[in-house]
Amino acid sequence: MKIFKLDQSKTLMMFFILILSFTPMSEKAFAGQSMNIDQEKSTVLITGSNRGIGLALAQNYAEQGWNVIATCRKPKKASDLISLREKFSNVNIEELDVTSEEQINALAKKYNGIPIDVLLNNAGILGEVKDQVFGALNDQTFELVFAVNTLAPLKISEAFIENVSMSQQKKIVSMTSGLASMQITANQSYFYFYRMSKAALNMGIVAMNASLKKRGIISALIAPGQVETKMLEESGYRGPNKITPDESAKSLIKIIDSISQEVLTKNGNKAINVDQRVLPW
Numbered sequence: 494m495k496i497f498k499l500d501q502s503k504t505l506m507m508f509f510i511l512i513l514s515f516t517p518m519s520e521k522a523f524a525g526q527s528m529n530i531d532q533e534k535s536t537v538l539i540t541g542s543n544r545g546i547g548l549a550l551a552q553n554y555a556e557q558g559w560n561v562i563a564t565c566r567k568p569k570k571a572s573d574l575i576s577l578r579e580k581f582s583n584v585n586i587e588e589l590d591v592t593s594e595e596q597i598n599a600l601a602k603k604y605n606g607i608p609i610d611v612l613l614n615n616a617g618i619l620g621e622v623k624d625q626v627f628g629a630l631n632d633q634t635f636e637l638v639f640a641v642n643t644l645a646p647l648k649i650s651e652a653f654i655e656n657v658s659m660s661q662q663k664k665i666v667s668m669t670s671g672l673a674s675m676q677i678t679a680n681q682s683y684f685y686f687y688r689m690s691k692a693a694l695n696m697g698i699v700a701m702n703a704s705l706k707k708r709g710i711i712s713a714l715i716a717p718g719q720v721e722t723k724m725l726e727e728s729g730y731r732g733p734n735k736i737t738p739d740e741s742a743k744s745l746i747k748i749i750d751s752i753s754q755e756v757l758t759k760n761g762n763k764a765i766n767v768d769q770r771v772l773p774w
């Protein structure tokens with residue numbers, strides 16, 4: 494019996510060694526991360542930063558020396574963010590499904606007392622395209638698209654408002670789209686929910702600015718252009734003027750740097766597009 498036990502524990506040990514050796518590098522690298530914020534530097538929190546525009550924003554802010562709180566749904570699988578953190582120690586990868594109030598609150602608790610200069614509501618979804626055409630409008634798709642694109646940016650802003658309030662720059666910036674503009678899309682009959690969700694987001698962000706400006710906080714809208722990401726691929730866009738996530742992120746960061754209440758008043762609170770144009774409502 495004793496010999497059997499010894500053999501069993503040896504077998505178990507072998508088993509764990511085998512499992513560890515087959516764990517992907519990225520998962521091993523992720524294990525044991527602790528918060529790394531240099532209080533001398535500015536801090537940005539970006540949602541949906543594992544790919545697309547969010548990843549490019551994280552990269553560019555990290556290169557400019559910012560602390561980056563890079564949130565994503567699956568940190569262990571966020572291989573590009575993990576590589577970024579290997580180069581820039583002030584990149585903090587955090588788990589956040591923007592539709593989970595529990596995860597939002599847990600993250601806000603973890604970062605309690607840490608100033609956040611720019612809170613960047615970037616995560617978004619297009620939603621199933623076939624569910625957003627007249628005659629086939631689908632309730633579940635409607636709810637999901639609105640939960641991610643419209644409600645989540647507001648709930649995240651509520652949860653981190655003290656962090657933004659105690660920072661130097663005090664900016665909440667949310668990613669909208671030209672597809673939310675009634676003027677631009679008057680003759681387009683697709684993406685009902687996506688367009689509606691971003692138009693509703695626009696109203697929420699303007700209302701939030703009215704609520705927060707007396708505290709010195711700016712709540713503004715930006716739009717990234719037609720950017721070569723998974724979302725643009727899903728949309729089937731084949732038109733001109735496509736730009737890379739890096740090009741979009743570089744221009745958006747300049748826009749975010751220059752945003753002020755004066756700029757918002759001058760633009761009638763409308764979104765600023767990546768090419769500096771003010772998008773019509």
Ligand SMILES: NC(=O)c1ccc[n+]([C@@H]2O[C@H](COP(=O)([O-])OP(=O)(O)OC[C@H]3O[C@@H](n4cnc5c(N)ncnc54)[C@H](OP(=O)(O)O)[C@@H]3O)[C@@H](O)[C@H]2O)c1
Binds near residue numbers: 540614722
């Ligand atoms: N690309 C364009 O041409 C374009 C144009 C106008 C506006 N935008 C806006 O720009 C933003 C970024 O879009 P993108 O083009 O970079 O899209 P993307 O490549 O599809 O990336 C979307 C990001 O959002 C994340 N996300 C989706 N649902 C989430 C959830 N429930 N919780 C947390 N994260 C979630 C995704 O994470 P997972 O990997 O986990 O799915 C991913 O990181 C969006 O708000 C989009 O509406 C894009």
